[in-house]
Amino acid sequence: MSSRSTGSPFVPSPAPSRRPPAPSSAAPRAARRRALAAALPAVLLAASLSGCGSAADASDDKTVTVTVGYQSKTINTVTAGTLLRSLGFFERALRAQGKRDGRTYKVRWQDYATGAPITAQMVAGKVDIGSMGDFPLLINAARGRQLHAPTRLVSVTGYNLRGALNTIVTKPGSRLRSLADLRGKTVSSSVGSASDGTLVRALRQAGIDPEADIHKLNQQPAVGASALQSGSADALSQFVAWPGLLAFQGKAQALYDGGALGLPTFHGVTVRDAFAARRPAVVRAFLTAQREATRSLQAHPVDAARRVAEATGLPPEVVYLYNGAGGLATFDPTLKPQLVAALKKDVTVLRAAKLTGPVNVDSFVNDRYVKQSYGSGYAKARSSTAHPSPDEVWLRGEDRTHSFTGPDALLRFAAAHHGKVRAAYVADATTGTRWFADKSVWVRDGARLLPFAARATADAWTRKHRGARPLSYAAALEQAR
Numbered sequence: 001m002s003s004r005s006t007g008s009p010f011v012p013s014p015a016p017s018r019r020p021p022a023p024s025s026a027a028p029r030a031a032r033r034r035a036l037a038a039a040l041p042a043v044l045l046a047a048s049l050s051g052c053g054s055a056a057d058a059s060d061d062k063t064v065t066v067t068v069g070y071q072s073k074t075i076n077t078v079t080a081g082t083l084l085r086s087l088g089f090f091e092r093a094l095r096a097q098g099k100r101d102g103r104t105y106k107v108r109w110q111d112y113a114t115g116a117p118i119t120a121q122m123v124a125g126k127v128d129i130g131s132m133g134d135f136p137l138l139i140n141a142a143r144g145r146q147l148h149a150p151t152r153l154v155s156v157t158g159y160n161l162r163g164a165l166n167t168i169v170t171k172p173g174s175r176l177r178s179l180a181d182l183r184g185k186t187v188s189s190s191v192g193s194a195s196d197g198t199l200v201r202a203l204r205q206a207g208i209d210p211e212a213d214i215h216k217l218n219q220q221p222a223v224g225a226s227a228l229q230s231g232s233a234d235a236l237s238q239f240v241a242w243p244g245l246l247a248f249q250g251k252a253q254a255l256y257d258g259g260a261l262g263l264p265t266f267h268g269v270t271v272r273d274a275f276a277a278r279r280p281a282v283v284r285a286f287l288t289a290q291r292e293a294t295r296s297l298q299a300h301p302v303d304a305a306r307r308v309a310e311a312t313g314l315p316p317e318v319v320y321l322y323n324g325a326g327g328l329a330t331f332d333p334t335l336k337p338q339l340v341a342a343l344k345k346d347v348t349v350l351r352a353a354k355l356t357g358p359v360n361v362d363s364f365v366n367d368r369y370v371k372q373s374y375g376s377g378y379a380k381a382r383s384s385t386a387h388p389s390p391d392e393v394w395l396r397g398e399d400r401t402h403s404f405t406g407p408d409a410l411l412r413f414a415a416a417h418h419g420k421v422r423a424a425y426v427a428d429a430t431t432g433t434r435w436f437a438d439k440s441v442w443v444r445d446g447a448r449l450l451p452f453a454a455r456a457t458a459d460a461w462t463r464k465h466r467g468a469r470p471l472s473y474a475a476a477l478e479q480a481r
Contacts, residue, residue: 066094066282067108069118069130073312075241075319076158076165076329077131077267078304079293080286085109086307087296089289097285105282113220114190115140123149128275129286131157133194133239133267134339134346140270141364142356150273152366155287158240158322158329159266159339161385164259164433165328166198167243167454169252170235171228178456179206179256185234188217188224194265197349198258199237205261228252240329241314244321247439254439254454259431264342268335271369280369287333287373294331301325302399317394317423321434325401326390326425328434334374334382335367390427390434395420407451410437411480418477426451430461442476443468449476 068090070081084090094105112118115132119140122130132140137153144151158165168187170176176185179202189196203210210216217224217233221242227233228246235255236242246252258265269290276283297304301324302316308323309316322328343361350356371378391404393413397420404410407426414424414437424437429450440451441458445468452458462468471479 062102063104063106064279064282065106065108066129066279066286067110067121067127068286069110069112069121069127071113071115071118071131072111073113073241073314074133074239074267075308075312075314075322076331078157078308078323079297079331079333080129080131080155080157080269080290081111082308082311083297083304084289084293086311087293089292089296090286093285093289093292094282097281101281113222114193116192119143122151122270122272123147125149125272125274127272128279129269129271129283131267131269134265134343135192135194135197135350137268137270138343138346138350138359138361138364139192139356141359141361144273145359146357151270151364152273152276153268153335153343153364154271154276154283154366154368155269155290155333155370156335156339157267157269157290157333158331159264159336160259160328160330161264161338162259162431162433163198163261163263163265164257164431164453165240165265165322166195166237166258167254168199168202168235168237168256168258169228169243169246170255171231172250172253174234174253174255176234176255177459179203179208182235183208183213184215186215186217186232187235187237188219188227188233189237190220190224190239191216191218191353192350192355193239194346195237195239195258197346198261198265200349200353201261201263202256202258225251240322241318244318244328244436245314247436248315248318248321254435256456257428257431257433257452257454259428259433259453260457263345264338266339266342268339269333276369283369284372287370290333291373294333297323297331298325301327302394302401317436320394320401320423321425321436324392324425326388326392326403326427326434328390330385330387332381332384333370334378335365335370336382336385338385340365390425390432393417393424394422396422398422407437407449408480411449411477415477415481428453428457430457438473440473442471442473444471444476444479449480 072082115136118130121127189199200210221238224236228236305316305319308319347359389403391410392401394401425434426437433453435453443450445465
């Protein structure tokens with residue numbers, strides 16, 4: 001099962017276990033945050049000046065070099081990054097464009113850990129096309145406008161309409177059972193990321209001040225993962241694929257399912273406005289290639305998971321949790337109204353944290369190019385939110401998965417194939433969030449066996465349903481036979 005521990009080359013050695021003291025007042029932290037926000041433009045400019053290479057569009061009349069910034073390990077961006085690069089669709093589309101206009105096109109791929117350095121390179125004119133999450137996209141828009149290098153959001157990669165791409169996890173066996181238990185605790189997060197937005201919103205919803213009532217460590221995902229393991233953080237709030245990876249490795253359990261918020265989260269593609277104006281055919285070629293990569297992922301999800309796993313060092317089972325046929329991320333390039341509306345709500349969170357100024361989302365969003373790639377079918381595609389069943393079992397030695405209409409059927413199949421199950425995925429009974437079956441919290445309610453991604457949602461169910469009782473995954477398998 002997916003409970004076996006699988007190493008990952010990008011999980012660093014544990015950080016020192018010394019825990020920082022809890023804050024006595026929110027004032028020093030607020031001052032530090034204001035100082036950080038004030039320094040961000042200078043930091044971005046410094047990073048851009050130290051970046052690799054010269055101007056991104058290092059082109060003449062006959063040769064055009066396109067620089068694409070992507071995040072290989074943020075795996076719901078793969079249709080504009082890791083998978084797209086592996087399949088070579090963008091290069092092929094540019095060769096076709098070259099035959100039409102007599103130019104030679106070259107692609108320079110640059111891999112980053114987060115969206116911030118991509119933004120720094122874009123405002124310096126060194127990256128033409130980039131992919132990042134919704135909160136970083138807004139910072140991208142604000143920095144571009146502030147530094148007179150505007151950018152535009154031109155497509156979406158992966159999204160989840162309920163926000164389930166972000167999860168708060170603790171160490172296995174932790175006594176923390178709900179958000180209320182985080183009061184006075186140390187939580188690692190990446191400030192300015194979508195997962196930090198989930199943390200802030202979830203805490204406020206639970207009546208906890210995200211500034212005064214917890215001690216927040218602003219850390220990159222890998223550093224936060226080490227902090228959780230060493231005990232210097234009680235919990236970790238992160239985005240795809242870190243929560244799933246740590247759970248798969250047996251290093252974390254879900255405390256809070258971002259899907260409980262019911263607010264969309266997504267990643268998208270942003271383009272320098274000046275580049276798009278000068279090279280509109282290249283932008284169209286990129287989005288055509290992204291659509292082709294999306295269709296390939298949907299038609300061959302297991303192969304896509306293996307390709308991404310090979311490129312990133314992530315276990316294929318973790319990639320498939322998010323990017324599989326019924327995965328947490330739905331891949332669709334269209335700019336859906338629900339996602340644009342969510343982006344507008346995100347602005348208020350970032351402004352409250354003093355991480356950005358005003359952002360005109362309507363001006364930032366430009367669906368012109370993706371509309372052109374779809375033609376007359378764009379309106380229908382934009383209105384669709386269809387998603388396959390998240391209940392799946394992947395057997396060892398097979399190149400396909402088995403889908404089920406509910407947890408009972410999945411459990412019976414898994415029990416009948418004991419020892420042959422590579423990974424099993426089930427949907428949370430209340431939020432619909434997909435999680436590993438053997439890492440889920442199971443509850444028996446009458447004749448039903450129900451899975452929950454996090455302890456908090458399972459506890460909420462048992463409180464409301466008299467007679468409902470938790471049970472282990474092994475017991476659930478046995479009772480399903």
